[in-house]
Amino acid sequence: MFGENQSLRISIAVVLCVVGAMVGCSTPGDRAAAIFEDYWQQRLRHSPTWSTYVGEHRYNDRLDDLSESEAAAWTTIRRDLLGQLARVSRLDLSDADRGNCTILERELRDGLSVDECNQRLMPLKHQGSPHLTLPMLLVSHPFSSERDYRDYIKRLRGWPTQVDQVIANSREGMRRGFVRSRVIIEKVVPQLRAH
8 A cells, every 4th residue: 555655646746847847947048028018017017107108008097106105016026027037137138038038137237226216206308208298199199999098098097196205206206305406496486387
């Protein structure tokens, strides 16, 4: 009886090893492609306005979440992706995948560097700030169906929340000593008055 049990255990162990090897048999190129795709999808979700600009319309009913919790989550996602990328053997990649890994690594590191500079706490600037991105969405947001209009209305309804986030981030920035230079703010004030 003991021998049959031992044989069964060995058989199960062999099967588990074979299945485990099969699951882990994806190529470095496959792993890199999965990381690229994960980054792309996470980036689209993180920045609905950017998604609209690049022609991806799944998130057209949202504005970017400028909250501290979303910023922390995005930082964690980028660190995780950077770690995954570091575990891909670049020696076994095609030249194109190797180049894409280098570009994505740079993109992730640059984003993390921006986080360290507390840019989130200085949300107002003369280019690329919420007071400019909302009206600029009119150029990229489609208006060819009822759903498109409903999505844009949802975005407009989200505007007060985004304004509150900008105010909260600015106040936190001032409290911690992070403010834009006077020359930048002098350009922002007339823009705000114009809207």
